[in-house]
Structures are given as C-alpha cells and as structure tokens.
Amino acid sequence: xxxxxxxxxxxxxxxxxxxxxxxxxxGHVNRSDLIEQFGVSPNQASxxxxxxxxxxxDNMVYDKSGKTYxxxxxxxxxxxxxxxxxxxxxxxxxxxxxxASHDSWIGSLPAFDxxxxxxxxxxxxxxxxIVIAARRKExxxxxxxxxxxxxxxxxxxxxxxxxxxxxxxxARSFCEKSGEFRDFVVSRVIETRHTRPSSSSPLSxxxxxxxxxxxxxxxxxxxxxxxxVIELDYGMHEGRVSITVRRALLYYALRRLGLDTDPAxxxxxxxxxxxxxxxxxxxxxx
Amino acid sequence: xxxxxxxxxxxxxxxxxxxxxxxxxxGHVNRSDLIEQFGVSPNQASxxxxxxxxxxxDNMVYDKSGKTYxxxxxxxxxxxxxxxxxxxxxxxxxxxxxxASHDSWIGSLPAFDxxxxxxxxxxxxxxxxIVIAARRKExxxxxxxxxxxxxxxxxxxxxxxxxxxxxxxxARSFCEKSGEFRDFVVSRVIETRHTRPSSSSPLSxxxxxxxxxxxxxxxxxxxxxxxxVIELDYGMHEGRVSITVRRALLYYALRRLGLDTDPAxxxxxxxxxxxxxxxxxxxxxx
DNA sequence: ATCGATACGTCAAGTTTCTGGAAGGTTCCG
DNA sequence: CGGAACCTTCCAGAAACTTGACGTATCGAT
Numbered sequence: 029x030x031x032x033x034x035x036x037x038x039x040x041x042x043x044x045x046x047x048x049x050x051x052x053x054x055g056h057v058n059r060s061d062l063i064e065q066f067g068v069s070p071n072q073a074s075x076x077x078x079x080x081x082x083x084x085x086d087n088m089v090y091d092k093s094g095k096t097y098x099x100x101x102x103x104x105x106x107x108x109x110x111x112x113x114x115x116x117x118x119x120x121x122x123x124x125x126x127x128a129s130h131d132s133w134i135g136s137l138p139a140f141d142x143x144x145x146x147x148x149x150x151x152x153x154x155x156x157x158i159v160i161a162a163r164r165k166e167x168x169x170x171x172x173x174x175x176x177x178x179x180x181x182x183x184x185x186x187x188x189x190x191x192x193x194x195x196x197x198x199a200r201s202f203c204e205k206s207g208e209f210r211d212f213v214v215s216r217v218i219e220t221r222h223t224r225p226s227s228s229s230p231l232s233x234x235x236x237x238x239x240x241x242x243x244x245x246x247x248x249x250x251x252x253x254x255x256x257v258i259e260l261d262y263g264m265h266e267g268r269v270s271i272t273v274r275r276a277l278l279y280y281a282l283r284r285l286g287l288d289t290d291p292a293x294x295x296x297x298x299x300x301x302x303x304x305x306x307x308x309x310x311x312x313x314x
Numbered sequence: 315x316x317x318x319x320x321x322x323x324x325x326x327x328x329x330x331x332x333x334x335x336x337x338x339x340x341g342h343v344n345r346s347d348l349i350e351q352f353g354v355s356p357n358q359a360s361x362x363x364x365x366x367x368x369x370x371x372d373n374m375v376y377d378k379s380g381k382t383y384x385x386x387x388x389x390x391x392x393x394x395x396x397x398x399x400x401x402x403x404x405x406x407x408x409x410x411x412x413x414a415s416h417d418s419w420i421g422s423l424p425a426f427d428x429x430x431x432x433x434x435x436x437x438x439x440x441x442x443x444i445v446i447a448a449r450r451k452e453x454x455x456x457x458x459x460x461x462x463x464x465x466x467x468x469x470x471x472x473x474x475x476x477x478x479x480x481x482x483x484x485a486r487s488f489c490e491k492s493g494e495f496r497d498f499v500v501s502r503v504i505e506t507r508h509t510r511p512s513s514s515s516p517l518s519x520x521x522x523x524x525x526x527x528x529x530x531x532x533x534x535x536x537x538x539x540x541x542x543v544i545e546l547d548y549g550m551h552e553g554r555v556s557i558t559v560r561r562a563l564l565y566y567a568l569r570r571l572g573l574d575t576d577p578a579x580x581x582x583x584x585x586x587x588x589x590x591x592x593x594x595x596x597x598x599x600x
Numbered sequence: 601a602t603c604g605a606t607a608c609g610t611c612a613a614g615t616t617t618c619t620g621g622a623a624g625g626t627t628c629c630g
Numbered sequence: 631c632g633g634a635a636c637c638t639t640c641c642a643g644a645a646a647c648t649t650g651a652c653g654t655a656t657c658g659a660t
Binding site: 037038039052053054055066067068110111112113114115116117119120121126127136138139140141142143144145146147148149150151152153155156159160162163173174175176177178188189190191192193194196197200213215216230244253254256257260261262263269271272273274277280281283284285286288289290293294297298 | 323324325338339340341352353354396397398399400401402403405406407412413422424425426427428429430431432433434435436437438439441442445446448449459460461462463464474475476477478479480482483486499501502516530539540542543546547548549555557558559560563566567569570571572574575576579580583584
C-alpha cells in the first residue's frame, strides 16, 4: 500500500515531512499550517495533504468536527524519524532566539526555560575568518585580549578546530608567539588582519588528539536506591561508566561534571557522581 | 539595482538563502552544491545561480580559474542575516548527530569537539505525551522512577513547562501525589498511561514564576587586568552584572555558573566569578 | 432554523519551476 | 593537443503552483 516513495522534488518532500512532523508532535495538521509555513495557496495545500494521504493512507484522517487532520492510531512515520533530542534542541533554539519561530516546524511551542549562560556573543565575520583559516590550514593574525596582558595584542595563530566548553567557544590553535597549541576564546578576538599559509600541522597538537578516559560512578554516600537511579541516568553498568574526552578538553569536562572540586564540597545528593580514577586523571588536567 | 525582493516561491527563496549562506560562511558556491543540497538538475542549478546574480549583482562573481562562484568584496546579504550563534549551534548539532549533515547548510564542517554530556536519551513518544498534556492543560499518569522509592511508581502529574538544566530535561509539573509543583526528569519517566483534564493552574507554580536576581562580579583575588577580561566576557559594567533566573531553576543556575560551592573550592583563575548577593540568594535555593 | 464563519475540495486556465537532452564555452592538466 | 571538469543556453514537456470560481460540511450565534 504505502512504502514506495517515488522520487519527489525537494520542496514536495519537505512539505510531506512537515505534515508528518506536525502529526507526530502535535497530533494534527491544517491546511493553514502549510499555507503559513510554505507560503503556498490554499489550493495547493489541499493538494499536498491529499498527496500525503495517498502515500500514507493509514496515518491521517480528517476530523470533520475538529476541522483538522488528525493522526490516526496506526500512525507510522514514512518521511521522518521522530527524534526527541532534535525536538528539544529546536525548542531551545527557538526559545533562545537562535532560530526564528517561523523557521521551526514546531507549531505550539511548549513553555520552556533554562539557566541563562551569560557569555558574550561572537562576531560572525571573526568566526568566519577563523573557520576558513582552519579549513585552508592557514595562519591568521588576530588582535587578542588575553588574561595575561592589559591591552589586546596582535599575534599569529593557526586554528584547526572549534571547541565549546559549555559557556564559551574556543578556537584550538597553534600560537606562533608561544610556539604551543592553545585555546583562544573566540569572543576575546577583537579583530583579524592578515592570513598566510601555515607550516604547523594540526596533528602535532598532542593534547587535542590524546584521549583521556574518565571512570565515573555514583557517589558512595548515596543510598543503594539513589545509586541505582544515578546509574540509570548516566547509563552506568555495575556502578561505573567510562567517558572518553580529549585531554585538551579535560579541564572543561571535569568542571561540567562537577568533578573539578573536592567531592566533599557538595552534599552527596547534589554531587551525585564521583571520579573513580581520579589519581590518574587529575594529574593530566592543565 | 538590487534590493527589491519579488514574491518568490518558498523553494526558490530557500535556494537563494542557501547560496547566500555558503557565500558568507565558505566564500564560494558551486552548481554542484545546489545539486547535492536540493536534488535539482545541473540545468536548474545554473538558472538559480544566475537568478541570484540578477537579484544581487554585486555579491558574487564567477571565478573561471577556480571554477566556482566566489563572494565579492562588496557582499551584502540580501536573504539572510549572518548569525554566529546559529552557525555554531549548527556545528554542534551536526557534530553530535542531532542534525544530519545533509540537512545542514554548512558545507565544510570545521573540526569540533565539546566535553560529552553523558545523559540518557528521551523517548520521543513520552516527550510527546508530556508536551501535548501541557498544551491541553491536562494531567497525565506517569510511571516515574524517583530517587526516593526503590521501584518506579504510577502518579498523576500536570506538566506545564519544560526546563533544561545543562544535562537533563525536566518537566515542571504539579504532582497530585505530593500536592506540590516539582521537576520530573523526563528520562526517568518509564511509561505513560491515561490523561484527563487537570484543575491545577500553572500560575500557582510560585517557584516557576518568581524571579531571582543574581549579582555576579569577577573574583576579588584576580589581578586588575584579569578582572577586566572577565568583565568583558560576561558583559559586566562597573564590576557587576545582573542575571535574572526563575527560582525553580536557581539551583541549576548556581551549579552551572560554578557558584554552588564555596568560592575557595577553586583557584581564583578557575573560579573566575563570585556571587555578590550571596546571602539573599542562597537561602532561596531549594 | 437560518445565517455566517470557517474549514476543506475540486474543476479549469494560465504561469512558474524544473527536467532531460543536445550543443557549446572556458580553464586547467597531463 | 585532448580530455576532464566546470558553467551556459536553448528547447520541449512535465510537474508544481496560483488565481478564480463554485461547492460542501460543521459549528455556533441569532
């Protein structure tokens, strides 16, 4: 019956996916939804809805009383794989203004909030310069405000990767001034000037390529039941789980997991997890 | 010359935006880029590129030697507002598998990594049930694994908002069992059963609607120069910035900012910021 | 019980977009 | 020089879409 997706044009495929997205997440679709989202005529929207029914007859019925198409009980997505992470990521992006509401397919946005991350914004042109330099394996001259010097200084760096520490974006780069690979906070780059070919190889960034394994387990002072729940939360087996992280990001990973302080600094219920191989890991942290 | 955008069809507008996105971020576009992204014929792609030139003659020229269209120096985006946050968010989404590479417009993905967040995934159907219940102001019966009880238990909750604490997603809900508003970790919901109308009003969730103001400043033990950089990073004026956060999220906000422990638990360079109004804030934390 | 508003549906004519095929141009490289 | 890898243009036909007109079902208000 259904199942054979003919070669559809991109625009048509998008509209069918949209119908399915709304059916799954909201339970219903309207002709007017298509009109708003894609700017098509009522006429065309009718056609698209009926095309969807023709391709997936068991997924959707028209509810005359509700004046809307509703998902039927035997709904099986045909054009989309429903994904909670992606939906939640969209919720966050729309709520935080990263994505305009009309660019998202979510029709009725759930109320949402998250603890704010008060980090300065990144200038798109500066970011572009860094990204392009990384791609071309070039060095770029940046005016950088470091923690060490009072005034911003020009220096040549050869970026090769981006990293996010939870708050700030970093450009992992070879710094010609210090002769080392370092993290540069992108929002501390005031300006960029020239670029030129770079002789440094990203492969020599040992701290970036070397992986560290963190062994974590539930806090020993939790009750057996609390331990079990934490194990479920973190996907632990037999009281432990391994997390692999680049040595260059180890500091941020420990901080993010709340493992950069003495485990006694928080109550066990707040701390939740502890590092099981702390001795071998902590000496690697920068 | 340029500037007047005629009423274009959705599909055409998307392609022009795509051309502009690639021009801005990568510096060049190919006919083959359009072919890959939208599945059009080489023929049509030519047409679209020339349509773009007709609409924005000063933005792009064909580099015969490079065999590609390149951004010209006077490039002014016409269909898109370049946004670093949105670009970086895409980088992260693609790198973490949230968005398929071919659904993103980024052609050449920069190398990227971030500290992993080892949290269990959320089941899309369970999330959907919660989101729909919130929209319809309904209560839903969930099988929930709490920290308190050894076995999961059925209980009626009326969700009204989603919250993200940096690791886990929560459903802010009225719990009929306890008669209070509480956070339920979505990934700890094993199953959902019935729904029914709810009498509880989201407006009575005091901790959700009450806002707390955090005053933060640079760590006092930093050097004047280091303080200045931190002030720039966090957008502080005169050594302080106010962050407003829901009381229900206060705990997570403090944790995220590293303000939930004694300021002496970390070295000043690691701690970076301190809470200036700690006395009045900390007594509110759950 | 009728009327108006709001949905969706459909038929027809005309425009825009797109494909496929065919022929042609430029630059680079071996 | 010839081939590869780009982009371009012309044409006919198909698919997608718009505009306009007219018809249908449901609901709620008068």
